[in-house]
Amino acid sequence: MPGTEDLDYIGFEGESVSVVVNKNSSADVTIKVYTTQIQGSSRTFDLVVREELTTAAAGAYSIPETVTVPANLNVGEFTVTISDVNIPSEGVEAVVAIVAEDGVLTGENLTFEITKYCPLNIDDFIGDYLITEEGYGTYGTTITKDPDVPNRIWITNFWDWTNDLAYYDFDPESGTVTMPSQPIVMGDGNTYECIGTGTYNACAGTFHMEYSGDVAGTVHDFAPAN
Numbered sequence: 001m002p003g004t005e006d007l008d009y010i011g012f013e014g015e016s017v018s019v020v021v022n023k024n025s026s027a028d029v030t031i032k033v034y035t036t037q038i039q040g041s042s043r044t045f046d047l048v049v050r051e052e053l054t055t056a057a058a059g060a061y062s063i064p065e066t067v068t069v070p071a072n073l074n075v076g077e078f079t080v081t082i083s084d085v086n087i088p089s090e091g092v093e094a095v096v097a098i099v100a101e102d103g104v105l106t107g108e109n110l111t112f113e114i115t116k117y118c119p120l121n122i123d124d125f126i127g128d129y130l131i132t133e134e135g136y137g138t139y140g141t142t143i144t145k146d147p148d149v150p151n152r153i154w155i156t157n158f159w160d161w162t163n164d165l166a167y168y169d170f171d172p173e174s175g176t177v178t179m180p181s182q183p184i185v186m187g188d189g190n191t192y193e194c195i196g197t198g199t200y201n202a203c204a205g206t207f208h209m210e211y212s213g214d215v216a217g218t219v220h221d222f223a224p225a226n
Helices: none
Strands: 009-012 016-024 026-035 043-049 066-069 075-083 091-099 110-117 126-133 137-145 152-155 166-173 174-184 192-201 207-215 219-225
Touching: 009 091, 016 026, 016 075, 026 066, 075 110, 091 174, 166 192, 174 207
Parallel strands: 016 110
Antiparallel strands: 009 026, 026 075, 043 066, 043 091, 066 075, 091 110, 126 137, 126 219, 137 152, 152 166, 166 174, 174 192, 192 207, 207 219
């Protein structure tokens, strides 16, 4: 049996790599492979996507068919491009393997753990929306941007019971939304003090709110109407 000095082996530098791609963008990742043998001529190895283990859409990754280890070296590299194509909020994975050759042992698969980062763009929260109110139902609202206050929106039809507008402030640092305390005249002619806190999903253009004050216990989920 040959000793380890005779072992012909190639493997990735690790078993997983995390990749964060910006919304509507792409990111390049350089991956290294290492061999146990150094040869006087270059060696090329085939790469294959393990589709049965991959959850990413085919358009979300571009992986070369081969990787080359140059002559007199024991390391080679290749570049993978990850793109924002159908990446859900929970992320996806793409799994790559080195194709085994006669006399050459290969290491474990390499898993690309892909997530998407969406910086806040308040324009993504403007337009016709649906409010799903817990315990009540779903109704429409129109959201507009405040012309003077950054990251502030105004909505119509709060509580499905008013002609007043209500405003919300988005905080890109904390990923939160607040409805500052504000009086709203409801359909019964009375004024209600409304306060709310919540979170937003900048990738989906949705936000979730829970309220206190005179509307305590109300829970809203906002989603684009289209």
